[in-house]
Amino acid sequence: MEKVKNQREAISKLDHNFEWIACEICGSEEHHLVATRTDRFLGGNTLFCMHECENCATVYQFPRPKQAKMGDYYPPEYQQYTKDLSEEKWYKRLSRIYGLRKRTRIITKYLSGGTVLDVGCATGDFLSVMKDVPGWNGIGIEPSHTALKYAKEKARLSVVEGGLNGAPFAKHSFEAITMWDVLEHVYDPRQVLIEVARLLKPNGIFVVNHPNLDSIDRRLFGNLWLGYELPRHLYLFPGELLKKLMAELGFEEVERNCLYGSHAATFSSVMFYIEERLQSPKICGLFRKVLFSFVSRIFFLPYFKLIDYLNLGSNITAVFIKKTS
Ligand SMILES: [Zn+2]
Incomplete structure (x- = not known):
């Protein structure tokens, strides 16, 4: 069951909700992958990617959701x-x-x-x-x-x-x-x-x-x-x-x-790391409480x-x- 839950899906070129773009800063189409992960806020299995432009070193999302669809990723509880x-x-x-x-x-x-x-x-x-x-x-x-x-x-x-x-x-x-x-x-x-x-x-x-x-x-x-x-x-x-x-x-x-x-x-990133490894919401909640506490600060x-x-x-x-x- 966990295996199915953690299955990650690359974005298909046939998915019309996404666009494959050149770097807006310098126009170059040469880039390489630097990071990939699912949406840590909304969840889901879709695997989003960050690439680095070979020409100007800007890091940009590729492919990215089309602007008309981006509102879906900003729910009122964001x-x-x-x-x-x-x-x-x-x-x-x-x-x-x-x-x-x-x-x-x-x-x-x-x-x-x-x-x-x-x-x-x-x-x-x-x-x-x-x-x-x-x-x-x-x-x-x-x-x-x-x-x-x-x-x-x-x-x-x-x-x-x-x-x-x-x-x-x-x-x-x-x-x-x-x-x-x-x-x-x-x-x-x-x-x-x-x-x-x-x-x-x-x-x-x-x-x-x-x-x-x-x-x-x-x-x-x-x-x-x-x-x-x-x-x-x-x-x-x-x-x-x-x-x-x-x-x-x-x-x-x-x-x-x-x-x-x-x-x-930093502790938001630490929490992502902990959540990746521990499946227990209770233990994750405890870590969150400690890491964001006054004592931790x-x-x-x-x-x-x-x-x-x-x-x-x-x-x-x-x-x-x-x-x-
Ligand atoms: Zn560039």
């Missing part, structure tokens, strides 16, 4: 949409707010005020903290209706529905644009970056947090690294490539570091401080300043 801070345990709430304040500080470090556009704002937790920073206003853009409804009604934020390309914003509308764990989800990252360049004012800043291809976790966990997040992650960028792409658009990278989330990301703090210092955490944040108009 974790980014459901976490309500007020319902979290006190230490999780504190840790989350601490992380969100770090995000706001990276902006106020460079600019004293203005309007920030948070792309893929989900339920708006970053904007909720940002709106309390003196001198700043915030606008969100979010494709999920469920998340957007929460952000507008419960968090009382200004949020536009949809994706960045085609959004109703004039040129040079914003002092800052943020993408927290979003760029890896978009179908057309190059076009999104071009739109960022259009919307930012000169000397404005673009802050992007994305999976770190140089992370220790990627090497340790391989297929089970959280950063692959198949099939919702479509493109993963080497830090140097993103720097080059942004330079072509008139941006200078001024900072790149592991800003937040290393503990949670304190115990592993020195390790994650070191990993973040070395820029080897599971996620990396880059800050770019727009130098030209």
Whole structure:
């Protein structure tokens, strides 16, 4: 029975829900397989794949679900949409707010005020903290209706529905644009970056947090690294490539570091590893409780401080300043 349950199925070329694409960044069709796994969030037997472009080293999903079908992989209970801070345990709430304040500080470090556009704002937790920073206003853009409804009604934020390309914003509308764990989800990252360049004012800043291809976790966990997040992650960028792409658009990278989330990301990968090996939901639940506990956070703090210092955490944040108009 278990054998049948674990049977994995490669995507057939005859499956019209998927598309076989070239690298959107450089157009090359040369690539090799770097990771393959089933959907760890929704389950199922379909085996999704990540390939690395032989030309520019971008890692991208191949084949990938067609855009019209992708909504099926983002159900209303998708974790980014459901976490309500007020319902979290006190230490999780504190840790989350601490992380969100770090995000706001990276902006106020460079600019004293203005309007920030948070792309893929989900339920708006970053904007909720940002709106309390003196001198700043915030606008969100979010494709999920469920998340957007929460952000507008419960968090009382200004949020536009949809994706960045085609959004109703004039040129040079914003002092800052943020993408927290979003760029890896978009179908057309190059076009999104071009739109960022259009919307930012000169000397404005673009802050992007994305999976770190140089992370220790990627090497340790391989297929089970959280950063692959198949099939919702479509493109993963080497830090140097993103720097080059942004330079072509008139941006200078001024900072790149592991800003937040290393503990949670690493132990999510650990849980994937444990779940692969243990069939008992009860024992897995126990591991989850221990690994994400307050004690675990304190115990592993020195390790994650070191990993973040070395820029080897599971996620990396880059800050770019727009130098030209
Ligand atoms: Zn490429």
